[in-house]
Amino acid sequence: MNNIVLCGFMGCGKSTVGRIIAAKLGREFVDTDSYIEKEQNMTVAQIFEGYGEARFRDIEHDACLSLSKKEGLVIATGGGALTYERNISAFKDDTIIFMHVPFEEIERRIGSGESRPLFRDKSKAQKLYKTRLPLYESAADHSVDAACDKNTAADKIIEIAVK
Numbered sequence: 314m315n316n317i318v319l320c321g322f323m324g325c326g327k328s329t330v331g332r333i334i335a336a337k338l339g340r341e342f343v344d345t346d347s348y349i350e351k352e353q354n355m356t357v358a359q360i361f362e363g364y365g366e367a368r369f370r371d372i373e374h375d376a377c378l379s380l381s382k383k384e385g386l387v388i389a390t391g392g393g394a395l396t397y398e399r400n401i402s403a404f405k406d407d408t409i410i411f412m413h414v415p416f417e418e419i420e421r422r423i424g425s426g427e428s429r430p431l432f433r434d435k436s437k438a439q440k441l442y443k444t445r446l447p448l449y450e451s452a453a454d455h456s457v458d459a460a461c462d463k464n465t466a467a468d469k470i471i472e473i474a475v476k
């Protein structure tokens with residue numbers, strides 16, 4: 314059984330909605346950031362601060378490779394993961410869903426963004442958002458409007474991803 318892989322910008326609801334999808338389908342849920350934090354025994358913010366973003370991206374790639382070898386998971390990826398070709402290739406046999414939420418709504422959901430190193434500077438985050446939108450769209454098998462409540466978003470994704 315393919316994995317369902319959720320991608321999209323920070324705060325689009327990948328983890329919250331992913332958990333609901335997994336519960337509804339009786340599948341296992343994995344969040345790549347939590348997986349990395351457990352493996353490394355450090356928070357994502359500590360990895361960025363201690364070793365830099367490039368090192369985080371390598372660790373994230375290893376996580377994507379390991380998870381792609383499993384089956385039937387619902388995977389919430391970190392907001393940068395599916396902007397890298399090597400991670401898109403890792404999940405080539407899986408169903409990738411882009412959860413689209415407008416930047417203004419994301420800003421409202423995230424607030425100060427303390428635990429997210431790439432959201433501390435709002436204007437940089439907005440530029441990053443613009444750069445990444447087409448990357449998510451091209452990485453994904455399907456795009457879903459996720460600017461709605463979490464249960465509706467979960468149902469939309471299940472409808473698309475489970476045939």
Ligand code: S3P
Pocket residue numbers: 321322323324346357390391392393394428429430431
């Ligand atoms: C990142 C998003 C974060 C986390 C890291 C980098 C990004 O995950 O992986 O801070 O590059 O957008 P969330 O999308 O779960 O916040």
